[in-house]
Amino acid sequence: MRLEQLTYLIAVHESKSISLAAERTHISQPALSSAISKLEDELGVVLLKRTNVGAHLTEIGEQVIIIAKEVLNKVDEIKSIAHGDSIELNGNISIAVDPSINITVMPEILTTFKYNHPKVNALLKVGESNNILRDVQAGKADFGIILKTDAFCKSKDINYKELFSDEFVIISGIHCEMTMGSSTMTLNMALSLPILLYNTEYITNCGVSSVLQKYGDLNVSYRVDNLEMMEKILSQGKTIAFVPQFMADEYVKSGIIKKITLSDTHLEVSVILIWLNRHHLSMVEKEFIKVIKAVCSKRM
Structure with a gap:
């Protein structure tokens, strides 16, 4: 039994896929599968149920994985004692x-x-x-x-x-007519304006929208998955975005984006x-x- 065999078994358990486990452990899929098969042969038991839709631990595999994690933790402890910082x-x-x-x-x-x-x-x-x-x-x-x-x-x-922890604020272009002259805004007023959402999938429900929807319907004008595009669209002055305050502070450094705080509520994040x-x-x-x-x- 070799330590890397236990590592590969844990990787398959975590990803539920031999191919994904191989990718994450940076070896070929056949090599990983072979290593686990050799471990099964050595122990005389089946550790994985291999199917067309993934790989899952058998009942004995579930017991082995618990000990395997303990073994690797102990190995880490030994290395730490031996080498320190x-x-x-x-x-x-x-x-x-x-x-x-x-x-x-x-x-x-x-x-x-x-x-x-x-x-x-x-x-x-x-x-x-x-x-x-x-x-x-x-x-x-x-x-x-x-x-x-x-x-x-x-x-x-x-x-x-x-x-x-932080709170959501609003960002817009510095020349945006909808926010011109304003450093604060009510939440209802903000929700009535065209909103840009950052989203990296075609699924429309993102984290920010799930927070905002509790307070009313959203007037979503854009969904983008690129921060540079987000900044360029906001700079045109036709939409606003809700972001955490620490992110807004970073955007403001560009000189073309401004931050507006909510005057009547705190949207904690x-x-x-x-x-x-x-x-x-x-x-x-x-x-x-x-x-x-x-x-x-x-x-x-």
């Missing part, structure tokens, strides 16, 4: 983040982590929060940093840590780190979480 980590981490995180705290997170662990590769995807939630649930990403949406609150089998309950946290990932929490704590 000088341990040289390597591997890959896949993380998906909301655009508000990508343009604000993510550069510091990535550069800090890379400085501490230069041999670890971080694979980054940017997407809307509900889209990221689905990616994490499907095992396509190890972690997600998202806005705490209604969809997340209804989800199951997800671990999370709250990183910091939490930024959270999420991962699957069944996902085994490696030493690399635990170190990555430490950096994420340290950088985000500056915004609390």
